[in-house]
Amino acid sequence: MPERKSLPLNQFPRKFQRAVKRFKEPRRGRRRYSQASIKSTIVSFGQYLAVVQKAGLPLELSREGLSAFIDDLDARKLRNSTRLTYLSGVQAMAKEVKYSTAERQLILEDCEIYRAAMMREVPTKVRKMAARPITLRDVAMAGVKWRQKARQADTMNRRRTYFQRSAVLAFLSMVPLRISDVTGLIVGKQIQRRKTGWFLNLTSGKSDYRHNGSLHHNLTPYLDDLLLYGDSGSPDLRYAQRIGTPLFGTEMNGHLSSRTLAYNFKVATGHTPHIVRTLVHDAMAKHGTYGAELARILCGQTSIQIAKSYEVHAKRFRAERAQEILRNIQARTLPKSSQRP
Numbered sequence: 001m002p003e004r005k006s007l008p009l010n011q012f013p014r015k016f017q018r019a020v021k022r023f024k025e026p027r028r029g030r031r032r033y034s035q036a037s038i039k040s041t042i043v044s045f046g047q048y049l050a051v052v053q054k055a056g057l058p059l060e061l062s063r064e065g066l067s068a069f070i071d072d073l074d075a076r077k078l079r080n081s082t083r084l085t086y087l088s089g090v091q092a093m094a095k096e097v098k099y100s101t102a103e104r105q106l107i108l109e110d111c112e113i114y115r116a117a118m119m120r121e122v123p124t125k126v127r128k129m130a131a132r133p134i135t136l137r138d139v140a141m142a143g144v145k146w147r148q149k150a151r152q153a154d155t156m157n158r159r160r161t162y163f164q165r166s167a168v169l170a171f172l173s174m175v176p177l178r179i180s181d182v183t184g185l186i187v188g189k190q191i192q193r194r195k196t197g198w199f200l201n202l203t204s205g206k207s208d209y210r211h212n213g214s215l216h217h218n219l220t221p222y223l224d225d226l227l228l229y230g231d232s233g234s235p236d237l238r239y240a241q242r243i244g245t246p247l248f249g250t251e252m253n254g255h256l257s258s259r260t261l262a263y264n265f266k267v268a269t270g271h272t273p274h275i276v277r278t279l280v281h282d283a284m285a286k287h288g289t290y291g292a293e294l295a296r297i298l299c300g301q302t303s304i305q306i307a308k309s310y311e312v313h314a315k316r317f318r319a320e321r322a323q324e325i326l327r328n329i330q331a332r333t334l335p336k337s338s339q340r341p
Contacts, residue, residue, distance in 0.1 A: 006046035013059050016045065019096040034208050044089020047072075061099050063106070066090070070110055080118040087111050132270045136173050136279045142268040143169035143222065151230060163225040164248055164256070165264040168273070170222040172265070175215065176276040176299050179265075181205055183258045188243035191223075193235065198223050209300035223247070 009020060022030075023038045033041075051072045052058070052065040069090065073083045091107045143166050150162035168182065181204055185191045190202040198215040215223075226247055227238040245253040248261055265273040277299045284291035 005050055006043050007049040007053065008046065009042050012046070012049065015097060016049075016093060019093060022096060023092075032208070035205060040085065041089040041092050044086040045093045047086055048090045061090075061094055061097070061103070063103060066103075066107060066110075080114045080121060084111060084114040084118055087114060128271060128275075134269060134271055134275065134279065136276065136283055139169055139269060139276060139279070140173040143167070143173060146268060147222065147225065150225070156229075159230050160251065161264070163229050164261070165268055167222045167226050168248065168261055168265055169268055170219055172273055172276045174219060175200065175211075176280045177202070177211070178204065178300075179258050179262050179273040182273075183246070183248055183256055183261055185247040187239065187245055187247050191247055193223070193227075193239045204300045211300055 009017065012020070020038070020042060023033050023041065026032055048065065048069045049059050051069045052060075052062075055065070055068045057065050057068065070087075073086060087107065087110055091104065091111060094104050094107060145166075146162050146169065147166035150159050150166055153159040153162055171177075171182065181202060184205065185202065187193075190200065192199045192201065194214075196214060197217050197220050200211050200213060200215055202211045203209070204211070224235045227235050227242055231238075242253070246255045248256045250256055262273050265271070269275070280298055281292070281295045284295040287294070
């Protein structure tokens with residue numbers, strides 16, 4: 001029987017199960033965690049419990065248990081960002097059950113060690129972007145390309161796949177949602193077709209950020225494709241028939257898996273869909289603080305720190321923008337002769 005890396009929630013000691021319940025139903029005034037954060041904490045603490053169980057220690061927070069857990073994290077082939085995520089989950093649980101402040105400080109110190117090591121690592125997305133450069137325009141143009149291929153497809157299966165591929169490329173180039181949120185879009189509920197175009201009304205599954213507004217009219221033909229799939233009928237009529245079904249759905253109107261939709265994106269671009277969030281932050285960087293705020297809104301990020309982690313080339317773009325501003329100031333204030341090289 002394979003060794004379990006994480007104990008399931010129903011095998012947590014009662015004290016920790018109650019703590020998870022408090023995460024899910026916090027008292028008024030207490031921090032509200034997203035479902036994704038709660039799930040991450042459960043998995044992380046489940047890993048801690050699996051380690052102490054294997055070491056023959058009580059299923060409890062202890063210095064011995066934490067030492068065993070750190071040794072286990074260090075022995076596994078993990079990125080330091082992953083180690084930090086797991087240990088941060090244990091720290092969140094320790095805080096909730098009021099583990100002693102002095103002992104929690106030791107956990108925080110180890111978190112800082114992993115954080116510092118993480119900062120020295122070259123992120124995977126940076127390496128991938130260097131190997132295969134890409135911009136938001138490239139993503140949008142790939143959507144145009146695959147829409148043309150869909151129209152020329154010789155089978156219904158290919159036509160459907162290519163229209164879905166085209167639509168997800170166009171959609172993410174302008175609305176950089178998480179792919180899990182995209183696959184969860186239900187026609188008539190989270191995404192609606194109105195007289196003025198398509199409208200998004202979605203609460204993000206990870207951050208609980210609410211996206212609520214009209215989508216750009218350029219997206220209308222791509223989203224209409226998901227109703228008609230090349231037929232010449234009325235989008236309004238087909239929309240009425242599709243209410244209550246997934247926007248990105250199977251032939252029988254079941255949910256298309258996130259993995260399938262992500263594969264469609266990667267086939268077209270060579271990158272995973274998550275890259276669009278980085279591309280948005282980099283593209284908006286030249287517009288300074290205002291641009292950074294717009295990028296955060298588009299990505300549905302509630303934390304400035306989280307938003308910062310998505311930037312790859314943003315610092316360079318800001319520096320270039322700053323130099324451009326300085327050149328404009330010089331052009332207005334310096335004598336023309338002094339501007340010559």
